[in-house]
Amino acid sequence: MMAMDVVDTIRHADRLVERELGGEERQQRLRQRLREIYASQGIEVSDRVIDQGIVALEQQRFAYVPKGEGWQRSLATAWATRGRWGKFALAGVAVLVVGLGAYHITVVAPRQRATAAITQELQTDLPRALRAEYDRVLAGTQEAGPRAEATRLLAEGEAAARAGNLTEARARRTALFDLAARLAAAYSVRIVNRPGEPSAIWRVPASNPRARNYYLIVEALDRDGRPVEVPVTSEENGETRRVSRWGLHVTEAEFERVRRDKLADGILSQPVIGQKAAGSLDTRWTVETTGGTILSW
Structure with a gap:
């Protein structure tokens, strides 16, 4: 305990440390100076204790060295200072949420609806329409040529729909519609x-x-x-x-x-x-x- 007090005395006398430890024979002069300091306070300190204090000072055994910035310390610091940055963080989060919401409404949702509509058309609407126009052709003529043409257009349209080729499937539906209309015309x-x-x-x-x-x-x-x-x-x-x-x-x-x-x-x-x-x-x-x-x- 006395050695710690010696270290503390030396540390709180920065000028003394600089002066006494700066030249040659620094430890001997420092011992003498420390004896005088403690004698003036009515404290008797042995040379052994003074030597232990000087060695401890040089080794910084009793010095406080703060730990590095770990994530736990950073988290604790952030929590302690939340009053300063909390409003800005909440504002940033609000802007991010609004932006994501707007992007979903204006981009993601329309794209999803368009994709769903195309899927619905390819899987259900177009096959049904192709078959309906094909049936109209067969009901409207007994001639072999138009009926064979309708069969070809139906097969090509259904194959295009299964392959996800919307343009070709629609084109075959239109061709069947036109064929039925031409047959019906008089x-x-x-x-x-x-x-x-x-x-x-x-x-x-x-x-x-x-x-x-x-x-x-x-x-x-x-x-x-x-x-x-x-x-x-x-x-x-x-x-x-x-x-x-x-x-x-x-x-x-x-x-x-x-x-x-x-x-x-x-x-x-x-x-x-x-x-x-x-x-x-x-x-x-x-x-x-x-x-x-x-x-x-």
Whole structure:
């Protein structure tokens, strides 16, 4: 205990330590100085105790060395100082929660709904729609060609749906729908015969400037005389559109017959040149035609 007191006396006299321990023979002078300090206090200290105190001081045996910053100390410090940083931490947590909530509402949830909708369409809606359109085709015709086409489209559509190919599955459903609509349509094809509108034209094909192609301008009308739109593909550029009026490629003889008929009195004696019946894709023509068509003239 006395040695500890000696160390404490030396430690609280920083200037004394610096002065007495700074030069040669420091321990001897320090012993003398310590004897004087304790003598002035009426305390008798032996040389052995003083020596033990000096050795302990140099070894820092009685010095307090704080431990390093461990996680337990850090946690305790954080808890003790929570009043200073707690509000900022709560504000940060609130901002994070709001941000995550907004991200979920605006991004995650819509994406999940879209994925669920696509899955529902591929697994249930599209197969059901494909089968329904296929059944419409079979109910609408007894012709082998359209029925075989419907079977092919159904198989391709179902395979695309199983493979997760939404675009291809939808395309086959649309093709079946169009096929059923074309089979259900019934109309007559008439030569256009109105003032200011041509009934027949001829064109010079780009591939052969010496030739001429002859066309009758026709329209599709139902039994009540209303226009019917049908898919028509131009033989000039391959473009396909749904139209009720188009140019039908005919022979020069048919072209001349119609031209002379209209020039005679302005009226066509036989305006109806084709009939398309429900349940069939083909039109029965009463004129000689290549089947080629144009969309503009």
